[in-house]
Amino acid sequence: MERVLIKQGAEGKLYSSEFYGKPCIVKERFTKSYRHPALDKSLTTQRMKAEARALLRCRMSGIECPALYMVDIESRCIIMERVLNSVTVREYTRTLQEKDDAKNLLSLAKQIGEVLGRLHSNNIIHGDLTTSNMLIKGYGENSRIILIDFGLSYFDSVAEDKGVDLYVLERAFLSTHPNTEALFQVILDTYKDNNKTGAEDVMKKLEEIRMRGRKRTMVG
């Protein structure tokens, strides 16, 4: 299987390849020598399984994500569909900001809110929401969001965890895309419409978590 390295992050390497004729991504997780071997094996296996489960569960819940082709625990590799003709929401947002395309930025924010609302109403916690972990296919009106990178995901109904999920995105979003506070609010508003039963509690938790940061008793 010929692979081309496309990204090397802290977690592992991402390769572009073909799986029996289908364009694919191979995600190979590193062994981390600083970890206790039992912890490393356990964590890696856990994350791979979490990713596989999340991909299946998202798909079943109507949230677009890559198809899963193979889970190779022994080699620490996951092989999944390579989504063609897409860019990360991070790049897309930058492009729209550069063009001052307020209309499509608004539309994008609504789409993000919708996907996240659906994600959480299905009790899927992504665990690492950033604009680099969302792909967008198409442009403007005809675009669709595809979620990726579920290595830290898990299933839970607890509002706190969903609040943390949104908090992580908020911090990542605002630090990567300056002056987008209003846009992020649109994401949250649309989220509320798409997670009707749970949104209120999640918003309360989000506020609590934000406050915790500012008012943490930092001693010593």
Added chain:
Amino acid sequence: MVIAIGFEGSANKLGIGIIQDGVVLSNPRHTYITPPGEGFLPRDTAKHHREHALDILQAALQEAKITPEQIDVVCYTKGPGMGAPLISTAVVARTVAQLWKKPIVAVNHCIGHIEMGRLITGAVNPTVLYVSGGNTQVISYSEKRYRIFGETIDIAVGNCLDRFARVLKLSNDPSPGYNIEQLAKKGEKFLELPYAVKGMDVSFSGLLSFIEERAPVLIKKGEYTPADLCMSLQETIFAMLVEITERAMAHCCSQEVLIVGGVGCNKHLQDMMRKMAEERDAVLYATDERFCIDNGAMIAQAGLEMFKCGMTSPLDDTFCTQRYRTDEVLVKWRD
């Protein structure tokens, strides 16, 4: 030739140190140690600081062979920290500043750690892991602020260690964390604990509840020794810290990592961080217990930088605050 004196007492360590142009002339310290199984409370800690302040001050001046007239600026910890101890230390600083007729600089405790770390190790622009009993943050400098990239969303890692030490009734002398570190060296059997990294942040309270509940039972049943549990706890929480640090480094494309704060004394944490750094062709910088643990010289060092930029405080502004975010300070002295 600027000489600064720094007063630190935000937790259970009272430290008064003197720095002259990047050289530590003296740095005496006294720690309030409680009996095993007990943590330290604000009122008693403040009392301890009041009792030892003058002795430490005298020691600082004598060791440095400096007279009050030679001092250019008085620096003290404004926060963050525990209210009563902070205030009792600040009172001493304010008093000597008025007595000796010197300007005062109010310093952020975390920035004290960072600036001391940079001074002692020579690290230029590292990703900083600041870990202590009260703080757990991953910090990176950007545009005049020490930005917090990742942090704990509940308790600090040092707090987690300290509380577990209480469960095991380990001695608090010299510090609970130190005793966990020593005991962990004898650990053999690894217990899997909840590992909670959430994006760039970490969470320790779940892990702590888990191990607090199970430890007595596991030890009683003979399934795990206290050493095994200490080892397992360290392996897990340190791996979490190394992971978020690595993520920040990857994000900031940084080739240097600096560990500061009391938990930074832990050699095992340093080893783990070094391994991670080496795999990324990066360098680890760490200090020893003189500077990792809260001390007065670090406050003097940060204060000195601030002083040189004209960041002094009028006496009316020299209050203390329990909550003081690292990113609130304008870091004028760096580009």
Added chain:
Amino acid sequence: MAAKVIANELFPDSTITLALFRNVENVKEIRQCVMNGTFEAAILKTSMIVDPFQVIVAANKAVHQNKVGKMMTKNVHSEILFNLSPSKNISDSFRKFGAGDTDQSVFIAVIDDKTGQTLQAIQNTVKGQQVDVDEVKQLSDLNNIKKIYKLTDAELSWSPLDALVTRIAAKDIMTI
């Protein structure tokens, strides 16, 4: 119409051979050949297959599990049947995904038929017409597939194939 011989992506010396036969009169006989060891192959029910890729993913997994010693069934071919099925029950998997005696088409998968002998033997045995493997798409019973795999409407609207391969790949990791 030739069969498809594909090199395994992970184990380059290994091969997966696929073949499709329609208007088959003797499925029972073909199955018996496998049972008595005349040749080794997976004889699959065409109505449960939407695309040859579905079988490839199941076969790829079977070969891998064999290599790491984690198979749930006796041999790599029965493992393909088991992998295709959403069920953890082996007999149920064989029943639902193995070709039935009264079926009129069969989809064949053979692992490591290096010399082509197995394929030859199968071709000699089958009383039917060999066609292009892609024609299996015409034979899928989507309603039944939806029921057995418990596919949601969202999944069906995007791509049944993607939904199926995801389930096959994640089967041992999650129960639906």
